Amino acid sequence: MFEELTGRMEGIVRNLRGQGKLTEKNIDESLRQVRRALLEADVNFKVARTFIDTVKVKALGQGVLRNLSPGQQMVGIVHQELISLMGEEAVEVAIAESPPTIVMLAGLQGSGKTTATGKLAHHFLGAGHRPILAAADVYRPAAVKQLQVLGEQLEVPVVALGDSRSPLAICKVAVDRAGREDRDVVILDTAGRLHVDEEMMEELRGIRGAVHPHEILLVVDGMTGQDAVNVAEAFDQDLDIDGCILTKMDGDARGGAALSIRQITRKPIKFVGVGEKLDALEVFHPERMASRILGMGDVVSLVERAQAAIDVEEARKLETKLRKQTFDLEDFRSQLQQLGKMGSMQELVEMMPGVNKKALKGMDMDERALVRMDAILSSMTRHERARPVVINGSRRRRIARGSGTSVQEVNQLLKQYNMMQKMMKQLNRPGALEQLGQKMLPFR
Amino acid sequence: MLGVVRRLRDGLAKTRDGFARRIQQAVGRYDRIDEDLLEEIESILLQTDVGVETTLRIIDGLRDRAVDRRTRNPDDLMDLLREEMADILGDAPAPASDQRPRVIMIVGVNGSGKTTTAGKMAARYAGEGKKVLIAAADTFRAAAIDQLEVWARRAEADFIRHQHGSDPSAVVYDAMQAATARDADVVIIDTAGRLHTRDNLMEELKKIKRTTGKQMDGAPHEVLLVLDGTTGQNALSQARVFSEALGGLTGIALTKLDGTARGGIVFAIGVHLGIPVRFIGVGEGIEDLQEFDAPAFVDALFN
Ligand SMILES: Nc1nc2c(ncn2[C@@H]2O[C@H](COP(=O)(O)OP(=O)(O)OP(=O)(O)O)[C@@H](O)[C@H]2O)c(=O)[nH]1
Ligand SMILES: Nc1nc2c(ncn2[C@@H]2O[C@H](COP(=O)(O)OP(=O)(O)OP(=O)(O)O)[C@@H](O)[C@H]2O)c(=O)[nH]1
Ligand SMILES: [Mg+2]
Ligand SMILES: [Mg+2]
Numbered sequence: 001m002f003e004e005l006t007g008r009m010e011g012i013v014r015n016l017r018g019q020g021k022l023t024e025k026n027i028d029e030s031l032r033q034v035r036r037a038l039l040e041a042d043v044n045f046k047v048a049r050t051f052i053d054t055v056k057v058k059a060l061g062q063g064v065l066r067n068l069s070p071g072q073q074m075v076g077i078v079h080q081e082l083i084s085l086m087g088e089e090a091v092e093v094a095i096a097e098s099p100p101t102i103v104m105l106a107g108l109q110g111s112g113k114t115t116a117t118g119k120l121a122h123h124f125l126g127a128g129h130r131p132i133l134a135a136a137d138v139y140r141p142a143a144v145k146q147l148q149v150l151g152e153q154l155e156v157p158v159v160a161l162g163d164s165r166s167p168l169a170i171c172k173v174a175v176d177r178a179g180r181e182d183r184d185v186v187i188l189d190t191a192g193r194l195h196v197d198e199e200m201m202e203e204l205r206g207i208r209g210a211v212h213p214h215e216i217l218l219v220v221d222g223m224t225g226q227d228a229v230n231v232a233e234a235f236d237q238d239l240d241i242d243g244c245i246l247t248k249m250d251g252d253a254r255g256g257a258a259l260s261i262r263q264i265t266r267k268p269i270k271f272v273g274v275g276e277k278l279d280a281l282e283v284f285h286p287e288r289m290a291s292r293i294l295g296m297g298d299v300v301s302l303v304e305r306a307q308a309a310i311d312v313e314e315a316r317k318l319e320t321k322l323r324k325q326t327f328d329l330e331d332f333r334s335q336l337q338q339l340g341k342m343g344s345m346q347e348l349v350e351m352m353p354g355v356n357k358k359a360l361k362g363m364d365m366d367e368r369a370l371v372r373m374d375a376i377l378s379s380m381t382r383h384e385r386a387r388p389v390v391i392n393g394s395r396r397r398r399i400a401r402g403s404g405t406s407v408q409e410v411n412q413l414l415k416q417y418n419m420m421q422k423m424m425k426q427l428n429r430p431g432a433l434e435q436l437g438q439k440m441l442p443f444r
Numbered sequence: 445m446l447g448v449v450r451r452l453r454d455g456l457a458k459t460r461d462g463f464a465r466r467i468q469q470a471v472g473r474y475d476r477i478d479e480d481l482l483e484e485i486e487s488i489l490l491q492t493d494v495g496v497e498t499t500l501r502i503i504d505g506l507r508d509r510a511v512d513r514r515t516r517n518p519d520d521l522m523d524l525l526r527e528e529m530a531d532i533l534g535d536a537p538a539p540a541s542d543q544r545p546r547v548i549m550i551v552g553v554n555g556s557g558k559t560t561t562a563g564k565m566a567a568r569y570a571g572e573g574k575k576v577l578i579a580a581a582d583t584f585r586a587a588a589i590d591q592l593e594v595w596a597r598r599a600e601a602d603f604i605r606h607q608h609g610s611d612p613s614a615v616v617y618d619a620m621q622a623a624t625a626r627d628a629d630v631v632i633i634d635t636a637g638r639l640h641t642r643d644n645l646m647e648e649l650k651k652i653k654r655t656t657g658k659q660m661d662g663a664p665h666e667v668l669l670v671l672d673g674t675t676g677q678n679a680l681s682q683a684r685v686f687s688e689a690l691g692g693l694t695g696i697a698l699t700k701l702d703g704t705a706r707g708g709i710v711f712a713i714g715v716h717l718g719i720p721v722r723f724i725g726v727g728e729g730i731e732d733l734q735e736f737d738a739p740a741f742v743d744a745l746f747n
Contacts, residue, residue, distance in 0.1 A: 036496055039490060039495075039496050040495070040496055040677055041677070042493075042676035042677050042678070044491075045487060045490045045491045046491075108674065108700070108703070109555075109557075109700060109728070110554075110555030110556065110557060110672065110700075111555065112554075112555060139728070140591070140728070141590070141591045141594035141595060142587040142588075142590035142591035142593075142594060143587075143591075145586075145587035145590045145591075146585075146586045146587035146588075146590075146591070147586075148587075149586035149587050150586055153586075194700075194702060194703045194704075195703070195704070196703060196704060221555065221672065221674070221675075223553070223672070223675045223676060223678040223679070224674050224675065224676060225493035225674060225675055225676020225677065225679075225705070225709065226490075226491050226492065226493050226676060226705075227493075227674045227703070227704055227705035227706075228674075230704045231674075231703075231704075248553070248554060248555075248639065250639060250641075251553070251639035251640065251641045251678070252640075252641050252678065252681055253676075253678040254677070254678075256676070257676070276554065276584075276585070276637075
């Protein structure tokens with residue numbers, strides 16, 4: 001998408017070269033592409049419009065055309081503006097000066113509140129705190145039980161008084177017990193509710209008025225569409241929330257709701273849920289989110305992941321080879337094996353910059369692709385790997401047989417290797433990183 | 445900056461006004477159907493999650509219809525729009541089968557409303573005098589089995605469960621056996637929520653489906669995708685991947701439409717994948733499941 005977006009904008013601006021002047025109309029045209037990208041990422045229609053207005057002012061001020069790559073610069077401005085809107089830096093949950101710190105979670109049905117309660121408890125435990133949880137959803141079947149199970153897993157007490165006591169009473173008891181049992185963080189799990197349900201919203205206001213949470217977090221499903229603004233606005237108006245938790249971001253949602261919520265409430269997104277397990281909670285990084293909304297791939301995460309998995313010595317050797325262009329199939333193979341260590345193919349691909357996820361959908365995305373490629377490489381002789389040019393037709397047939405694949409697949413792999421080599425030569429060009437990301441993927 | 449926020453807030457307040465009224469207002473401002481008017485409709489559709497591409501398609505269709513009918517009268521616009529959009533969704537009878545039991549598999553991403561919808565459907569069938577059996581094939585999420593058990597009790601349906609953490613296909617195997625032994629009319633299988641991007645979990649789902657097929661030719665008779673009505677463009681991806689993994693979906697249950705979300709993404713799904721909507725969820729109560737009615741749905745979109 002990022003590639004697509006940059007490409008589209010390059011196309012528009014290219015025509016203007018030589019005209020020497022960037023008109024408002026030309027900028028408008030490229031901003032229409034940005035707007036479309038935002039809408040496809042679920043950024044609210046009106047939020048997108050306001051955002052585009054801001055970017056337009058900036059772009060006009062910067063004289064885009066004088067730059068060598070105006071399309072990229074344009075995306076750069078958009079990206080930067082997104083980051084600044086998103087809040088520049090990660091914001092943590094503040095610990096109250098006098099304990100206990102009371103955190104209340106609220107949100108629509110099924111957004112991930114109960115899971116987030118468990119995840120936050122896990123997070124606080126890790127930081128040396130002693131949390132206690134309040135099961136204040138007395139409505140949904142087995143909601144209390146669900147939190148109790150999580151509490152058992154974490155070995156953290158859960159206050160559950162049965163369905164006959166009011167959520168308010170349950171929250172009060174939890175806060176009291178925290179004082180008596182030396183628990184320094186209280187997390188209140190409330191029932192899912194619609195922002196238009198007056199009675200249920202009143203219940204939350206009541207809890208807020210009685211226990212005065214230090215932190216009220218709105219839990220929002222990361223896949224939410226245009227409605228995110230209505231939800232965020234209503235919860236913020238009623239409860240004056242302190243921030244949000246954006247859940248289910250382990251999938252392929254672009255998460256434009258994050259931008260909408262920021263715009264409307266001006267409150268930070270504090271955490272991102274990235275899985276069902278209790279450790280699948282990450283601190284929110286505005287920069288990464290901005291990239292994701294634009295479809296730029298999570299470059300930072302990818303690099304971090306790579307750093308953790310790839311051994312430094314190995315990486316240095318690889319780099320030298322890349323420079324000297326002596327990168328052969330032997331290196332390709334060890335690189336694939338490194339890739340295998342970095343995590344699931346699926347996750348990696350999602351983080352890759354320049355990967356058009358829509359195009360990926362129809363492709364063979366399964367983890368076995370890596371295994372098959374490894375099989376092909378293993379079926380080559382050492383000599384063949386060192387000097388891939390010798391791999392002629394009959395060798396290809398032999399390799400295919402030996403690896404249980406087809407000649408086509410062998411060809412495909414060799415083609416990828418060739419493309420990669422070409423890419424290496426251009427590594428110093430701007431934008432090469434994104435393209436490399438694309439070409440390196442085994443199923444492209 | 446504050447000015448911007450205020451302007452935005454004011455703008456959003458208007459979003460919540462009836463769409464029909466907005467179209468009526470738009471219509472009132474134009475004396476013929478022209479591009480400006482179409483653009484206003486476009487912006488309204490975009491705000492119900494219909495999506496850019498599908499919105500443009502609907503607008504094109506609308507333009508064509510206006511030409512075909514030789515009308516430039518804005519008063520006809522709502523009717524044309526209703527026709528155009530209802531056509532995309534079509535009407536979808538449940539797949540016919542006179543086999544017993546009828547096996548219905550409920551799938552979808554996390555928290556979309558599968559368990560609740562399974563419970564409501566069970567109650568609906570039970571209300572028709574059918575013998576219903578519910579299988580607890582979500583053995584993963586904390587207290588998922590207990591939650592479904594409450595629904596089974598409410599619906600007065602039989603309930604087949606294993607322990608937390610056991611193989612969901614084994615539960616389904618038992619449920620199929622029990623259904624035959626007890627002469628059940630309907631088997632409803634509640635599965636665990638899973639993001640469509642998780643290959644191994646999608647494999648698990650395929651296995652569940654195969655298990656029903658091995659027990660009974662033609663099963664499952666329905667594979668229902670439960671979509672959260674507040675979901676944006678990602679729902680298209682969900683529908684596509686679940687459908688591909690399971691060899692097609694027989695329908696969609698669109699939940700949580702009792703809020704302010706309109707669920708416009710089902711038009712994109714209709715256009716691209718042709719998967720019909722079967723039910724809509726309009727609340728957390730046992731009665732809050734309605735059979736889908738395309739024209740009514742379109743009307744609700746604009747009201
Ligand atoms: N993949 C994924 N699933 C999540 C995440 N957070 C929560 N879930 C799942 O989403 C579903 C709903 O989560 P809950 O925590 O029960 O949501 P809730 O807001 O408490 O729901 P109600 O109490 O019914 O309103 C469960 O299946 C969770 O496992 C996440 O970050 N990623
Ligand atoms: N307002 C409203 N809430 C609904 C509707 N359908 C389901 N819910 C609520 O949404 C939340 C999630 O519903 P579940 O049925 O647990 O969802 P699920 O898909 O089974 O969730 P997992 O099994 O965790 O993936 C619950 O709080 C339900 O009460 C609906 O139509 N309207
Ligand atoms: Mg809950
Ligand atoms: Mg469930």
